[in-house]
Amino acid sequence: KKKLLIDVDTGVDDAQAIMMALASPDVEILGITCTHGNTSLDNSCKNTLRVLDICGRMDIPVFRGCEYSMLDEKREASDFHGKDGLGDSPDPNAPGLDKLQKRKAVQAMIKIVKENPGEVTLVATGPLTNVATGMVLDPYFPKKLKELYIMGGNTESRGNTTSCGEFNFVADPEAAYIVFKRVTCPTYIATWEFSCRNSLPWSFCDKWLAQDTDKARFMKKIYKHTQEVIQSAEYEKETVGKPGFNTCDCYTMAAAINPSVVKASEEVPVSVELNGKYTRGMMVLDYIGLLPNKHKVTILKKFDLEIFKDMLMSALK
Numbered sequence: 405k406k407k408l409l410i411d412v413d414t415g416v417d418d419a420q421a422i423m424m425a426l427a428s429p430d431v432e433i434l435g436i437t438c439t440h441g442n443t444s445l446d447n448s449c450k451n452t453l454r455v456l457d458i459c460g461r462m463d464i465p466v467f468r469g470c471e472y473s474m475l476d477e478k479r480e481a482s483d484f485h486g487k488d489g490l491g492d493s494p495d496p497n498a499p500g501l502d503k504l505q506k507r508k509a510v511q512a513m514i515k516i517v518k519e520n521p522g523e524v525t526l527v528a529t530g531p532l533t534n535v536a537t538g539m540v541l542d543p544y545f546p547k548k549l550k551e552l553y554i555m556g557g558n559t560e561s562r563g564n565t566t567s568c569g570e571f572n573f574v575a576d577p578e579a580a581y582i583v584f585k586r587v588t589c590p591t592y593i594a595t596w597e598f599s600c601r602n603s604l605p606w607s608f609c610d611k612w613l614a615q616d617t618d619k620a621r622f623m624k625k626i627y628k629h630t631q632e633v634i635q636s637a638e639y640e641k642e643t644v645g646k647p648g649f650n651t652c653d654c655y656t657m658a659a660a661i662n663p664s665v666v667k668a669s670e671e672v673p674v675s676v677e678l679n680g681k682y683t684r685g686m687m688v689l690d691y692i693g694l695l696p697n698k699h700k701v702t703i704l705k706k707f708d709l710e711i712f713k714d715m716l717m718s719a720l721k
């Protein structure tokens with residue numbers, strides 16, 4: 405089984421990605437680390453625990469991570485994910501923060517990777533603050549990773565948070581910069597435009613949510629707000645092509661669990677702009693080899709949507 409470590413800022417699509425991993429017989433989840441991002445760090449932790457509880461998997465350790473970006477700033481995306489990060493449909497019986505592990509996320513990440521050298525696939529679906537901090541704290545941590553999957557960045561200077569910046573990278577550009585500077589393992593990126601270009605029809609989403617299971621009923625409840633936002637006319641501006649059912653974090657997770665879902669990709673060194681007045685947080689692709697870091701990352705281009713749909717269906721079974 406593939407050993408997964410998952411770093412999340414649990415909003416709605418992070419929840420979907422976690423459920424996809426939980427449903428896969430091919431992976432073992434060694435831990436989930438939480439970061440700031442879509443919502444406050446407390447909410448991100450609570451939402452993660454709530455998802456595990458719904459899936460009957462409270463045995464998976466959850467760790468509290470960084471509350472602010474490297475520059476001590478915080479963004480959130482409550483317009484999209486709801487004020488609580490999960491569509492504002494609270495569950496009074498959801499587990500509390502006392503269910504978190506005592507160890508902090510960054511230390512846990514380093515420990516888990518140290519105990520499983522060369523075996524851990526790290527899937528990061530939020531701002532990269534925890535991952536970058538781990539890389540700075542322990543230079544051997546990135547060297548001992550098997551592979552890294554990231555949801556973030558953009559390839560066509562198309563933003564969803566700033567004019568040309570994607571949320572996870574804009575929420576902590578320094579962290580993303582550090583990760584690309586230090587990473588040496590195979591690294592795969594599902595960018596904003598990639599997920600837009602591989603979106604699914606809403607008729608599939610209806611079928612997905614209509615499954616007669618507690619997981620599907622839970623998802624229908626927490627996804628309602630986000631679905632309304634995506635289907636609004638205003639949202640068309642953010643997306644590439646016609647907006648469909650687009651669950652960004654699930655693309656990254658699906659590729660990590662089952663690499664055969666990736667039908668086309670390209671390899672190129674990347675970095676992140678830190679200084680631009682308009683372009684801070686934008687991903688930079690270095691096709692002509694001028695960046696100091698020559699390590700190529702794999703940018704996902706095309707998905708097998710039939711395999712992807714099966715994986716999504718299984719997540720709510």
Ligand code: BDR
Nearest residue numbers: 415417481529571572652
């Ligand atoms: C990313 O930002 C967050 O809002 C989503 O959870 C996803 O990780 C998309 O830009």
Ligand code: CA
Nearest residue numbers: 413418529530
């Ligand atoms: Ca996310």
